Amino acid sequence: MPGEGDNQSTINEHSSKILLNSSEFHNELINLLINEENKESLETLSNLLLPITKLDATTCKGPVLPVNDIRGIDSRTYAKNERYLRCKLASLYRVMDLYGWNYGTCYNHISVRVNNSTDQFLIKPIGLAFHEITGSSLVKIDSNGSIIDRGSTTFGINALSFSLYSSIYKHRPDINCIIHIQTPAVTAVSAMKCGLLSLSQESLICGQTSTYLIQIDLTTNHLSLDKNIQQSTAKVLILPNYGMLACGTTVEEAWHITFHLILACESQLRAVSMGIDNLILPSDNSAKQVTDTVSTGGGGVNTSDTKWSVGELEWSTLMIVLDRAGYHTGYIYREPLIRFIDKN
Structure with a gap:
């Protein structure tokens, strides 16, 4: 019997499909592509696509600004x-x-x-x-x-x-x-x-x-x-x-x-x-x-065959947290963590 988490996942997927197929989203995207100088459209689109991350320690309570913006x-x-x-x-x-x-x-x-x-x-x-x-x-x-x-x-x-x-x-x-x-x-x-x-x-x-x-x-x-x-x-x-x-x-x-x-x-x-x-x-x-x-x-205390430099394993863990929160860190994960991320 499906649990509450499955129901929520279905709802989120359904909501995403509605957003991507909506005429409002389509018009916003076309407007952005036509007018590269329209910064307001870019900000609006970012607000639509990026999650809202709220953590008590940070002063930032709005949409997450992607870290990796060099494209x-x-x-x-x-x-x-x-x-x-x-x-x-x-x-x-x-x-x-x-x-x-x-x-x-x-x-x-x-x-x-x-x-x-x-x-x-x-x-x-x-x-x-x-x-x-x-x-x-x-x-x-x-x-x-x-x-x-x-x-x-x-x-x-x-x-x-x-x-x-x-x-x-x-x-x-x-x-x-x-x-x-x-x-x-x-x-x-x-x-x-x-x-x-x-x-x-x-x-x-x-x-x-x-x-x-x-x-x-x-x-x-x-x-x-x-x-x-x-x-x-x-x-x-x-x-x-x-x-x-x-x-x-x-x-x-x-x-x-x-x-x-x-x-x-x-x-x-x-x-x-x-x-x-x-x-x-x-x-x-x-x-x-x-x-x-x-x-x-x-x-x-690492017992795996993978060798980590000081702080590297701990840092990789933090980058997983940030990326899943929508920060788009651009971090390049090593093989063990790539497999972990793919499974989840």
Whole structure:
């Protein structure tokens, strides 16, 4: 006997057929094809086709704006790897928004190095919120913050903030993605003299941390960190009173560190209310074991033949969630996940 879910599926299918066969939809589509400049028709059509995604953490309560909007003639502007990287970075902005970790501002930033052979980076335009970022809207700049490719908007960038990231990219060639985290919990822990304690599994997953004061060059109005940063291998950089930087060799690794770093800071804030002397901290050997295990990828517990880089499996799972919600991330799934998606 068919269940409630089957009935709902039948209703949805019937509704879709009615929409696609309706004269109103037909006229709207013809109008769009005839007049490419009719942006109002494009928006109306998008509202008809795209699902409405409502999540409590995001400020966006309207139709989902597709992440992968680099298509047709526009796709020829970028190399294949850059198109894919643009979509991945735009998806990262969306994930941060869905978790509510951008706090609705347009000033916080995530940046990524385009590739190891060029001194170029992608960053969001300063006028857009996280839930509005798409692959085409990202701005490509050089290490000085000069715009190479403005993307699909006329906005500029937060050059002052990027000068800080640029100094890190310059001295740390192993870092290709930087996420600046300034949630209340992370900022509070950054102001603690004890720094991030090895208190929880999440903090151990983040690995080594280093603390640096932000230096301001009043002549050039640029921000930087101590040049000793090139001697560090830490992927978590604590900026006292200004939050923390989660860094990664890949976008996936930077996200993986960000996720656990925020949880670790929230746990620490709750625990230190009892007094630091009353806390039980793991031994150095235990901490090293957790860090080394996670560094193997796949959460450190992967038993399949498929090898995952740090954060890659977790990131792929998130992309499934976004794609099923209508975000059209453009993410290229690996074989095990392709089979899973096809079955569902």
